[in-house]
Amino acid sequence: MTSRGPGRLERRKARTRAAILDAAARLFQERGYDGTSIQHIAEAADTGVGTVYGYFASKDEMLREVLRTHSEQAVQRYRAAITGGTPAIDRVLMAFDVTAQFIREHRAVLLALVQTESRGRPEGEHPMSWLNQQFTVLIAQGIERGELRPVPVDATARLLVSTCSMAMLGIGAWAGREDDPDLPGELCQVIRAMLTGG
Numbered sequence: 001m002t003s004r005g006p007g008r009l010e011r012r013k014a015r016t017r018a019a020i021l022d023a024a025a026r027l028f029q030e031r032g033y034d035g036t037s038i039q040h041i042a043e044a045a046d047t048g049v050g051t052v053y054g055y056f057a058s059k060d061e062m063l064r065e066v067l068r069t070h071s072e073q074a075v076q077r078y079r080a081a082i083t084g085g086t087p088a089i090d091r092v093l094m095a096f097d098v099t100a101q102f103i104r105e106h107r108a109v110l111l112a113l114v115q116t117e118s119r120g121r122p123e124g125e126h127p128m129s130w131l132n133q134q135f136t137v138l139i140a141q142g143i144e145r146g147e148l149r150p151v152p153v154d155a156t157a158r159l160l161v162s163t164c165s166m167a168m169l170g171i172g173a174w175a176g177r178e179d180d181p182d183l184p185g186e187l188c189q190v191i192r193a194m195l196t197g198g
Contacts, residue, residue: 017055019045021069024062025109033063033112063113067106071130074102088142089196093188095138096164099131100184103168107178111169131161139195148195160191 006014023044027036038059042049056062078098082091103110135157142148165171167187170178177183192198 016045016047016051020047020052020055021062021066024059025066025070028063028066028109028112029106032108033059063109067109067113070106070109071102074098088138088145088147089192092135092138092142092148092160092195093191095134096160096188096191097184099161099164100168100187103165104178107169110165132157135160142195149197151195156195163187 020041024036024041027040027044031040036059038049038052041059041062042052045052056065075098078095081094081098086094132154136153139148139151139156140153143150143153164187167174167183168178170176
């Protein structure tokens with residue numbers, strides 16, 4: 001007995017869902033989150049408002065799904081760039097660079113997410129908490145192998161994530177530098193010096 005792939009209906013549903021997410025991602029970037037309505041998304045996806053609600057309960061849910069999909073792509077780029085022999089500092093710097101690129105590419109969507117979801121949420125549910133966890137693991141492993149200086153792991157991970165986020169979003173002291181092409185490289189120099197002493 002051979003296993004069959006998805007049937008015609010499942011493929012059509014997958015295409016419709018993908019079209020809705022593509023439209024939402026594009027409109028969130030172009031018009032901003034607040035400037036995009038479900039009607040706009042339905043029109044851009046060439047479907048009806050009722051169909052959109054058949055796939056997603058709210059605009060917030062679409063926003064989270066758009067970011068989840070794009071963050072998975074960023075993680076895949078990171079994994080493709082490293083090997084088992086990649087030194088710890090290079091792993092941290094590559095993760096930082098991929099994160100910076102991801103934030104720059106999805107700035108409007110991330111700002112919307114921070115504004116709509118981070119207020120009053122438990123810490124583990126913060127939009128960037130998964131990045132804290134990943135940097136914590138990378139730093140801890142590098143310290144264990146003697147490749148990185150013994151720094152406070154959790155505080156260092158949070159410092160890297162918050163610095164990257166604020167710099168690439170142009171928040172606070174970073175306002176005006178968010179599109180500076182030299183900024184990620186400069187930050188990587190600081191991270192290398194902080195974690196290796198050189």
